Amino acid sequence: xxxxxxxxxxxxxxxxxxxxxxxxxVVLGPLxxxxxxxxxxxxxxxxxxxxxxxxxxxDIVFDTWNMEFSGYMELKPGVLATHKxxxxxxxxxxxxxxxxxxxxxxxxxxxxxxxxxxxxxxxxGEDYIIIGYVFPNEAAVAALSQDFHSNVRVDWKGESIxxxxxxxxQNAGDFDMISDxxxxxxxxxxxxxxxxxxxxxxxxxxxxxxxxxxxxxxxxGLLQALLASTRGGAELEFLIxxxxxxxxxxxxxxxxxxxxxxxxxIGNIGHYGWTRRTGARDRTGIK
Amino acid sequence: MSLVAKIxxxxxTRLIVPTGGGSxxxxxxxxxxxxxxxxxxxxxxxxxxxxxxxxxxxxxxxAYTPGYxxxxxRERPGATIMxxxxxSEAMNIAEMAxxxxxxxxxxxxxxxxxAALACASDYIxxxxxxxxxxxxxxxxxxxxxxxxxxxxxxxxAIGAMLLGLIAVNVGSDVINRLLST
Amino acid sequence: xxxxxxxxxLVFIPYFIPWGPLDWLSGKLMTIAAVTxxxxxxxxxxxxxxxxxxxxxxxxxxxxxxxxxxxxLAIMTLSGFLLGQHVGAYEWLLLAVVTPLSSVIYGILAFxxxxxxxxxxxxxxxxxxxxLLAGFVVLLYQAxxxxxxxxxxxxxxxxxTDTFGMSVSRMFSISVSIGAIVLGVxxxxxxxxxxxxxxxxxx
Numbered sequence: 001x002x003x004x005x006x007x008x009x010x011x012x013x014x015x016x017x018x019x020x021x022x023x024x025x026v027v028l029g030p031l032x033x034x035x036x037x038x039x040x041x042x043x044x045x046x047x048x049x050x051x052x053x054x055x056x057x058x059d060i061v062f063d064t065w066n067m068e069f070s071g072y073m074e075l076k077p078g079v080l081a082t083h084k085x086x087x088x089x090x091x092x093x094x095x096x097x098x099x100x101x102x103x104x105x106x107x108x109x110x111x112x113x114x115x116x117x118x119x120x121x122x123x124x125g126e127d128y129i130i131i132g133y134v135f136p137n138e139a140a141v142a143a144l145s146q147d148f149h150s151n152v153r154v155d156w157k158g159e160s161i162x163x164x165x166x167x168x169x170q171n172a173g174d175f176d177m178i179s180d181x182x183x184x185x186x187x188x189x190x191x192x193x194x195x196x197x198x199x200x201x202x203x204x205x206x207x208x209x210x211x212x213x214x215x216x217x218x219x220x221g222l223l224q225a226l227l228a229s230t231r232g233g234a235e236l237e238f239l240i241x242x243x244x245x246x247x248x249x250x251x252x253x254x255x256x257x258x259x260x261x262x263x264x265x266i267g268n269i270g271h272y273g274w275t276r277r278t279g280a281r282d283r284t285g286i287k
Numbered sequence: 288m289s290l291v292a293k294i295x296x297x298x299x300t301r302l303i304v305p306t307g308g309g310s311x312x313x314x315x316x317x318x319x320x321x322x323x324x325x326x327x328x329x330x331x332x333x334x335x336x337x338x339x340x341x342x343x344x345x346x347x348x349x350a351y352t353p354g355y356x357x358x359x360x361r362e363r364p365g366a367t368i369m370x371x372x373x374x375s376e377a378m379n380i381a382e383m384a385x386x387x388x389x390x391x392x393x394x395x396x397x398x399x400x401x402a403a404l405a406c407a408s409d410y411i412x413x414x415x416x417x418x419x420x421x422x423x424x425x426x427x428x429x430x431x432x433x434x435x436x437x438x439x440x441x442x443x444a445i446g447a448m449l450l451g452l453i454a455v456n457v458g459s460d461v462i463n464r465l466l467s468t
Numbered sequence: 469x470x471x472x473x474x475x476x477x478l479v480f481i482p483y484f485i486p487w488g489p490l491d492w493l494s495g496k497l498m499t500i501a502a503v504t505x506x507x508x509x510x511x512x513x514x515x516x517x518x519x520x521x522x523x524x525x526x527x528x529x530x531x532x533x534x535x536x537x538x539x540x541l542a543i544m545t546l547s548g549f550l551l552g553q554h555v556g557a558y559e560w561l562l563l564a565v566v567t568p569l570s571s572v573i574y575g576i577l578a579f580x581x582x583x584x585x586x587x588x589x590x591x592x593x594x595x596x597x598x599x600l601l602a603g604f605v606v607l608l609y610q611a612x613x614x615x616x617x618x619x620x621x622x623x624x625x626x627x628x629t630d631t632f633g634m635s636v637s638r639m640f641s642i643s644v645s646i647g648a649i650v651l652g653v654x655x656x657x658x659x660x661x662x663x664x665x666x667x668x669x670x671x
Binding site: 068070137183184209210212213 | 311349374375397398399400402403
């Protein structure tokens, strides 16, 4: 340690590829061989569960999948757990996509829910209708919210929606709830044109980076409940007693966070020791 | 961007402007090309303007990202300036720019990314700092007036918040009802 | 400019004064806007064909990739239109090519965020140290195991997010909204014409 910095400099300026390697190992290990660590249930998830629990059989929910396939990977536990609740309660779903990749999602999602679909005899056309990619931009959200049947006449396969439960929907205000799964696509537009205009309850399942922004909407009463990313989905799986991909990934989630904290601590110890020793400041810290 | 283009024109610095990343960006490139071409013409060096350095990469962010990162790795720019709404590609670009030792300046307006970009970028303009910077540097009266008006509105909003705080604490919801839809 | 103002009023007024015929007209206008907006992809496709065509004709560096790009563009478009989006080639391309590729780019984000956080979280000053402390509390809370063994951390983390975090995000929302309103007024009064494709002084 006679040279400038020594071990402290190494700790402050470690190669970021070590972060990648360690993160890869601590995430992959528990995914291959889960430990079964306990998890705590947050108040936000309990609130989400309680709000969904108020739905009754026959209620019509506008189920908007404002996510790409990659975003679905993060929201998957929440999406599956929420739909299990919907199926169990017998609510009717009108499913719309906010991204063209939504076309690939129904096959993937309903394949995972097949046991529940069979158990509760939940069928397309009777209990849920997929109207497809209808939210390319804000004008489309506004148009659909004002006059549903002028903008949507057929489902995503081209079959008429006349004679289905969607006959009751004239505008967005006729839905009993909006259930949104979002990576940040049409959500703000929906709040502006549906929630604010028609005062419909809306629940949200959001990716992690968008949660702080949506917390303000939750606090203002624009959202009734918010489910935060993979962790929220895992907690919801626990609450509905249906373990799934969320709970399986919580070990990796925990270890990933702890390893990041350890790297930050190492960096700060190195930074403090190095700058105290040399009086130097390194702008970036690690290369 | 016009200021950056003007400086690049005056100093004969190569300016690369990749556009894309969202479904609203299909027509952005045409506006960007006009803006940069005008800046080079105004600087007296229209021959230095190269439209090939302004590729439209993709309207899809996950196709735009590797295109942008590829440009960073191949061209190794001295500075990377990100303006506008950058969604998930922002972190990819900022980290890769750091990896090629490029100074990163971010002026984003997607609020969810601000925290992450503040960590990843060397310099960041938060929220309204970008239009304020544009107004300050251009000295355009209309832009400066806009910033001034926004400041006035912010004072009005602060006043409304304080009134609402007092009203709620004395048991009245008049401000709340007034501002609710 | 007149068209802009009239269109704006047709959409704006029904928001506050619900009246059947006006609501209908407003809905129709927004539907037209939605469809027109979606057609901007035609501009992008044309622009891409033009640029790639030039690269291929002049055999510039990387011209082979432009052939690949145009071929994939054509295949996806034609398979979707001709065969439908629920069967065969289009669905396979979407599930086997597009979605794994976009998932990979999304997955890389986790590593980049971790390295950016590890790099940026340095207690260089007392304020930075406070921020770091708050960050630690929230990070610890985000790990589910911590909440299971130390339930009290939820209170601290939620307090930090609900006070400091939310106030900042509200601040951004307010300033962005005010900026959008002012920009809208400038557009309606003709002070901002760049979005219409005009330069200043032209109309």
